[in-house]
Amino acid sequence: MKGKVVKNQQLNDKYFFLEIKSEEFVTQANVGQFLMIKPGSQDYTHDPLLRRPLGIADVKDGKFSLVYMVVGKGTKLLSEFHEGGMIEFSAPLGNRFTLLENKRVALVAGGIGIAPVFWLAKTLKTRGCVVDLYYGGRTVDDVVLLEELKENTDHLIVTTDDGSAGIKGYVTLPFKENVETYDMVYTCGPKPMLQTVSEICINADVPVEVSLDERMACGLGACLGCIIYVKDGDEIVQKRCCVEGPVFDGSKIAWDKLI
């Protein structure tokens, strides 16, 4: 698929917000899915070779948005796209979050994990849920789009490791205090955070869905490069993050086997 860049806005030193117009993509997309995007516009170079996986952060009016962090050459090239430029990407890929109605839910996001959580918060809100978002980052630079998030949640609890924004400390602390009040928890961010959130939920007997990320080559289930280990009774089975995920039941992940 191809779309036109509507906006590629720098949010701060690390984060960008990219908006792309594509009716075709938008009509197929589900909350929790991701895409593989071509990090560059030239046809005559094959470096970087592979497309990059990014979560779908929002969908509206025939446009979709991505929130990304510049960490290497692919995301650097992505940040150089100008308004009006054409960009290539895959169809929406992977499974989706389970969407509840009229329930109390908590979303726990760490750093760039905010991307899929943004659209999830908006969607759950329109479905009548009470949505509390616990959003943690290392510093003030790692918590973005706060105005928009405030509008689309009932409570927004921000934490940073150094106290430069919101409460000082890990995001899992304020979340843990309230976990029992929720019908469902959704989380995306660094793996240690996802593991802690899942353990808190298991102990409180609250269902939890985690969105995982792994290095990916194809995003289609063919290369077998993106394995996630999941508990199935006494056995540990291999799942492909790109097709059986990226959303998994947090209580079933074999965390100690993930890197």
Place this chain on the structure above:
Amino acid sequence: MSDRLKTVFCGIEFKNPIITASGTFGYGLEYAKHIDISRLGGISVKGISLQETAGNPMPRIMETTSGMLNAIGLQNVGVDKFINEKLPELRKHDTKIIVNFWGKTIDEYVAVARILDDADVDMLEMNISCPNIKEGGIAFGTDPKMTYEVTYNVKKAIKNKPLMVKLSPNVTNIKVYAKACEQAGADAISAINTLLGMSVNIHTRKPNIYNVTGGLSGPAIKPVAIRMVHETFRTVNIPIMGIGGIIDWRDVVEFGLVGASAVQVGTANFIDPEIPLRIIDDLDKYMAENNISNFSELIGKVDLTR
């Protein structure tokens, strides 16, 4: 589409010379959701073994400059599940099916080949070159006596299907291996498999792949593949399927000129599942514009005069 692309390889008629490479196209069904796989000349499925195989621990892949390393560890569902669960679905699509297979011992190679010889598939491709499994692969593909031995025994055991042997590039002189395959009775050669490589994360000082080393594929390896197909073509009389770094129609023409009768597209499928179909269309256009009535007219036509 015209007859320009029709390709007869080992007596089998392919719609076109574009086949998707083993390990980069799953069992074909993964891609059927995204493209019309019946437009492909053929599909070489993920390497099949006697027993289901779990593969290596993670991380298994890493991008490199114009290429990627992989050490998947030959994860596959095993020959029985492949035949019972995957093949009937795949057969609903009108394209040729090549089954890539491997074993840890000659007996295992022979056993898998026998089962596949009686299955509803078009051709067998024997992987003797996978660098990932310590006990198997590497020994068969990097010792000419072993290459001969395994090819001879498998060929003797099968009656119905052509046998193509896939060569390892991790050798000093590929001609010796090509010759060994031909003498042992192989019907065709495919070349090349991945080149053994390694990369290290300088911050953690750990290898980027759990297995430490991995197989390098993608555009980065194309010149090596072109050279090896060229040398193989000048050594044997059996047909060659060229593999390694193919991204567009130009690459296919280049492989044809050095002696490939057909080609396989690998890593490019990961970048964009439309690539093999685009290659088919573009190749047809190139041939029409240049009055080439069949792909076979290009085979081995590299001009070496100086």
